[in-house]
Amino acid sequence: MNHIAFADQPQESMHHPQGFFSKYVWSLDHKVIAIQYGVTAIMVGVLALVLSGLMRLQLGFPDTFSFINPNTYLQFMTMHGMIMVVYLLTALLLGGFGNYLIPLMVGTRDMVFPYLNMLSYWTYLLSVIVLMASFFVPGGATGAGWTLYPPHTLLPGTPGHELGIIMMLVSLGIFIVAFTMGGLNYVTTILQARTKGMSLMRMPLTLWGIFTASLMGLLAFPALLVAAIMMMLDKLAGTSFFMPALMSMGEAIDHSGGSPLLYQHLFWFFGHPEVYIVALPAFGMVSDVLATHARKNIFGYRMMVWAIVIIGGLSFVVWAHHMYVSGMNLSFGFFFATTTLIIAIPTAIKVYNWVLTLWRGNLHMTVPMLFAIGFIFTFTHGGLSGLFLGNVAIDVPLADTYFVVAHFHMVMGVSTVMVLFAAIYHWYPLISGRMFNTALGKWHFWVTFVGTYTTFLPMHYLGFLGLPRRYFSMGEAAYVPESAHSLNAGISISAIIVMLAQLLFIANVIWSLKKGPRAGHNPWGATSLEWQTPDVPPKHGNWGEKVPEVHRWAYDYSVPGVKADFIPQNMPSEAVEMEDDSPQGERS
Template sequence: MADVIHDAVDYVPPLVIEDEELYHAKTWLGKYVFSQDAKVIAIQYSVTAIGVGIVALCLSVLMRLQIGWPESFAFIDPSNYLQFVTMHGMIMVVYLLTALFLGGFGNYMIPLMIGARDMAFPYANMLSFWFYFASVVILLASFFVPGGATGAGWTLYPPQAIMPGTPGTDLGILLMLASLAVFIIGFTMGGLNYLTTTLQLRTRGMSLMRMPLTVWAIFTATVLALLAFPALLVSAIMMTLDTVLGTSFFMPAIISAGAQTDYSGGSPVLFQHLFWFFGHPEVYIVALPAFGLVSDIISVHARKAIFGYRMMVWAIVAIGALSFVVWAHHMYVSGMNPYFGFFFATTTLIIAVPTAIKVYNWVLTLWRGNIKTTVPMLFAIGFVFTFINGGLTGLFLGNVTIDLPLSDTYFVVAHFHMVMAVSPVLVVFGSIYHWYPKITGRMYNDSMARIHFWCTFVGSYAIYYPMHYLGIEGMPRRYFAYGETEFISSSSGDLNAAISIAAIFVAISQIFFFWNIIASLFKGEKADPNPWGATTLEWQTPQTPPGHGNFDDLPLVYRWAYDYSVPGYEQDFIPQNVSPAEAEKMAKRVEND
């Protein structure tokens, strides 16, 4: 008897889709502000992330002014400079890219692409955004407190992060830690949503291996984030206790400006382990969604099935799993036991193999394709180019020996900007252009978007490619000014000025982007529901933009996401929800011709 009741509670008969009960907001506030619709939340996330990203972009311009023309700007002193460095890094990595890829694209793409009406827990999803929003407010508030924002570098290494001598050790660092904690709590709510939705709310026929790579990638990135962010949370808690209550988790016995402190016995290296245990997966939290989105864009615009779909899936999973055992490659010269170097160099170079497979498969998707160089495709190929460059320089730094001369130089800065700034941002732009017609129902201005692409792509490459060579020469990073140093050639100052000019050029050229996407909202041509001829479910919605609940009847999925140019069919794409019978009709038309 008991068992039957148990089943009555838990048992859902197979092959019946339990339709979600949607929350229908009644007020304007409930619809657009505290919305529980994943699509609205996605846009809220994206706008907030891009907004705070603009702040970080301005900070980078200020830094470039100082590096390019030192001693020329009275309003930038060493403290400001380090605060810019820190806030720029933290905002870009966590508050822009993580939030945009998972909170923005994750919320928009997952339910639509898997044929769900919404996320599994819309209310938690809404809370997730507002936690994120609060964390951004707390973060930005730290600019305005006494002592200013923290200037400890985005890595927040103790002891310096909480010792006088570093900017923002009064309140700035505490606000930073608080903001991160709030962000992580908010993200956990969102992340559990993405995880559960992907696992449980897929429509009938949407087996795992029929999911678009975008969903696979965001799903894996979410798993990474859920497991990695706790490390940041734990270290933030411990550092806060060290600061506020005087515990010694990370603080050894040290001198501060000539005076003894009460700390004793803590281990700064422990913090670094915890930080990079989060920090390295974080790289892939940003990179994997970019991989997924770019795979779909390339496949659509090359009119060709993504090459080696299964390999792509396994590569995503393998990269995700391996990303947890490579963290100490950030710490080769940190003073940790140097014998760790052997292990971490090996794991790090192994991770290059699945990553390389992904690159090959993108390029092989282009091979014998029927390539349309639309704007999203330009950005996607631009991504592959910069990612190859940034990925290869990763092999330099991952190889423990070469890291000795290159660590902490501009080579590192150039590498990680190429691989996790330029590359993912090119994907962000490409994806926004690609899905813009679906999200807004209008088309962007094509020529303006092309100008934007050329400025951004060539401009960013001009910033970061030469920068590697400054690093090889030995120029250290996070320096306010270089003064006179024998081994740094005077011509490198000229190169720095040139890089700054390129950086300012790229920053300004983003006006083309913002102007375009804002103006096109009102003036853009009405877009076709499926302008690119894509197979995935988000293009098959009855309304454009998709209404609340996404679909009228939930679609049935008969095929994978990459039926492009299937032989024997007139149309060069077959959407996922086209049944074999309907497909037959398409095929027949070809025969009739």
């Protein structure tokens, strides 16, 4: 039997792990691996959050904290960015939610390559360990900024230019290997292991988001790998792929003929799709949360699917909008501005469809729903400032100012985190079998939602003033008015309040694991397959004796004439209970 993929095995033939280690540590079960990914990513994300708090302390109250100096500030900034984008968001959305939800939503017992899946997590953990170790090597972690642009990344004057950068590049390389193993699994499982009746267009949008993002990751991460390998060789072997001839500290360096611009192209060929690798799973998950809690089918399902795929494709031809100030040819600027603005079309379709899903819906203002609606606000906000920056003429004066910081935090930081919270609260009852505390959850939402606005909205104004990002201290510059300093202090206070509010979330998750009321079966009345498992939380093998069969799409909510306000995907038409006065089959 060992040559039959795990996904296809009947329940009775599956090997159920017995010992603690095989069950919870070296587990092949996608749910355990998902939780391992999730917990590791959240832990490393909390560290990145603390780093941002330290940066805000320095910016809001300069010359107050002696343990933050220009070098440590740059290290905090670099590690905050890299951890948040790669090690938290990518890992949690795809490694965490992807792992948990794919087999359950497609109706199979596990990933098609469970062993590779386990290997993917342990490789990811290794990349995190190497990254964390870089804090402790001589010279500390790299402080080159998360983009790691050469030549300054490798030159004296940048913190961590010796060992820190090597550790960072090694860690990224390991992460990419881990992601490739995971991504191959996610894509193949969705293509191959869908249960009977689960056609592509019956899949919940969560799966479409994860599927497209995984494919994009598999195609985009090689660019980062290429850049990392070549930079590593510049650093260790003395090649000149990226390092030009230049004087450093009064001496000519040993390199000549390299092109720093080439690195920027490679980095952003990965970097821009990465935005959507993070955003698309979030788009998918928020669609499902909105539809479930509005008790309404998602508006324009087919358009939503196409928008995900089109956004995924377009995101590979916009990368150089991150490089408008690098001295590129004007016609290139025109091309990339045009492609960038075209992305706004499918994105806007999605936003309209989310709003139209809410329109006249039976809105249940649960905690996941609050976060999902919060996302529509923050994403629209961040998306609109993106329209400014997509235009070359507006981007040039705003480049490297706090306007950019405000934009990308709203669009891919806050928005994605809003969806992550919506998703965690939404699927928590399934994963843990318990309900969380609603009051704590609502406090968590309101402080986070209002707090992120009071943090990032004023940054747009600082950007208009011309305040540069990545500076340790603004100093006494004529263009920086006193009010900007006060604003900075205000931003810092609000950021720290938001940071502390996350303790409510952590406390809620931990407390509810033991003390939360039992969730029971399908507490939200959702249609998709993951809620239809015989056990909550689902046991090893997910489906008991028989895998489910799918009879409909994932959005049969409030169907006219039907007694219940939802019809699970695995319910055959003849089993649907109709209202007494409604003849069967009139539900269209």
